[in-house]
Amino acid sequence: MIRNENPQSLRIIKTARDRADINYAATKGYKPLIKKVEPSAEIRSKYSVIQNKKTGTIQVISDYRSEIDTGPDTDFETVIGWTDYYPHTFKSPFAAYLIPPDIEIGERVFVEDLIEDYIGGSWNQGDVFRLKSAEAIWNGTDLVIQYAPENRRDFVG
């Protein structure tokens, strides 16, 4: 089997992330299914910034296990304490799934780059990760994402 082929050989639905790519796909016969890009408040990573008092250089840490001693007798101080943030940016506030003209109602497909935010996993340090890809079913007007919540801690690739 070819590497990164989806397991059931489902048709892959591509995502266009800006106006130019959406319009180009439309000229090639795809029906762009437009969606808003709306960050979920549930998806978050964390960071803290430590600065060397002598050199001014910083270290960004994202793991409680990496904490650096910033006591008064050390060269380091915490300039930003632990802070949650949404770790993704998108070049446009809208995007589109590129629906092939010959798709059939009920067809199961593989969406390579999800526009919607779904939780792909979480971790006991509080980070909540975004799901990148999922299967979906075309119902004639929309892709119904086949979302199965999971608590992912393993990353593979």
Place this chain on the structure above:
Amino acid sequence: MKFDPVSESVFTDKDEFIKKLSCPYKINWENLEKAGPTQRKCSVCDHNIIDTELFTDNEILKMVNENPATCLKINLNQVNIKLTTNGTNDQK
């Protein structure tokens, strides 16, 4: 070893880039067939997946340099991994 879970990139402790984990499938490590003490057979592709918890940074870097298609598994709780971020957001 360091891992950025947003970009899914792996680095050595000295910040040398090792690889970006790009597998889009839900691979459940526990359900994979063992292929020796340090790896398991992928249920989707014809590849073995290396358990990075059992190797040093240099060993992993050497493996990936020799074969960039080497598949790695990282568990966020493994003892030789620290999460990292480079201070920029992942952009699409």
